[in-house]
Amino acid sequence: MKSCFTMESKILAHNEKAALYSKLLQSVQEQQEKLQSRTEKVDEVLKEAESCLAALEADAGWYGCEAGCSGEMAGGKSLERELASIKAQEEELQRELLALEIKNEQMLTRMSQLKEEEKYYQELLEKCSFAEWDxxxxxxxxxVFSFLYESVELTVVFGPPIDGDEFGEDPSRMIVSLNFESLLDEEAAPPSSCLVLKLIFQFIESQGCWQEKYPTLYHLPQVLHNLSSVVxxxxxxxxxxxxxERWGGKFSLLETELSDTRVKLLFSSSVAFAKFELTLSLSANYPSAPLPFTVHRRIGNIGEEEVSAVLSKVPVGHHYLRRIVSSIHQCLLQAPR
Known part of the structure; x- marks a missing residue:
């Protein structure tokens, strides 16, 4: 629990850093825009000065007057000095602009690093946040602990207290038994809830004797964590x-049917002129492994080979089932085959 709070604090700190760097980056970008504007103005002044010099030189040749020419030349030299000063300012502005661009790149790099760190800590937090028990x-x-809206109950029976352990919380205290019980009213519950409960108890039974694997009070947090993860x-x-079941129509899914630990998906698409059933076998290790499946073709040319090619490209992980359905819809049911 302490580690979870620590990671949450780190994530908050990283979020604050990201916000700070974002503000700094915005400030740098504003300065960069101002410098760019000043540079453009300097360019305009340079062009105007060059135009004036050209006009003065033309006027000097046109009038052919020495006194006038000397006056114009003096004005030209003054403009040349002003032009040199403006060019120096432009060079200085270019140097400042380059420095700001370098600073901008550094901030972007740092923000990218902060985002990666935030993602890392968020993943760690998710791994430790399976607090599905009360x-x-x-x-x-x-x-006694309850899981999944009080539909699963775990009773942990302790052995005799150890001498000197006034509160009975010594980590070395023995666990006599761990008993799991389903409290779900399966007749009133929706099929999806019954399926979930079957998978949870499939996991519980697959672990063998829990008391042998977790013999003391020291192991109780691990029991709660492992079961919470599956739940x-x-x-x-x-x-x-x-x-x-509610929104399957958006994915050309005509029907979703549950049987034991299997889910049968009936796809139908007039656009692709296809209708077929996909049956997926679910297990307690969902969604960490690919799902065994069978395909029954009803109409069209979409069969097991085509479906297998699509499923092979869907990575396991969060919302695996939804992504399977979405991929089939996008890859197979959008056009005639």
Missing amino acids: MTEWSEKQA SHCKTLGEEIEFL
Whole structure:
């Protein structure tokens, strides 16, 4: 828990740094724009001065008057001095502009580094933020934790307190048993909730004897973390299924059907002149591994080979199921095949 707060603090600090550098970058860009404007004005003055010199030289040749020419030449020399001064100012402005551009690049690089650091800490925080449990009881003999809107209950039974441990919280205190129980009313619950619960208990059963793997109170945080991680992923899967049931039509998804731990997706597209079923087998390690699947073609030329080619390009990870459906829609159902 402390590490989570520490990482949150670091993320906040990085966000503040990013905001500060953003303001500095904006200030530099404003200065750069001002210098650019001044440079443009200097260029205009230079052009005007050069035009004046050309006019003076033309006037001097036209009138052919020595006195007039000497006066005009004196004015020309004055303009030349002014021109030299303006050129010196322009060079100075160019140097300042170059320095600001270098500073601008440095700030952009630093902001990019801060964004990468923020992303890194955010990922760490997400890994440690699977707090999907609530403690409903803690007594001398046992502790009770609930998961997933109180649909899963974990009861941890403790062994006898160790001598000198007044509060029964010595990390070396033995755990006698860890018992998991489903509290979900499966008859009233939606199919997606039943599926999620099956996957959670699939994971629980796959771990064998929990008491042997986590024999003391010291191991209890690891129990809560491991189970919370699975609960979090399965809960997200349930939300994805509910999303597809509601909005599947946008992805040419005609029907979403659940059976045990399988989800059958019926795609239909008049544009692609295709209709087929995709059945995906889900497991508790979702979404960290590709999903086994079968395809049943009904209409058109889209079959297992075409679907397999699309699924092979969809990386595992967050919202894996939704991205599978979206990729099939985009790659296979937008045009005739």
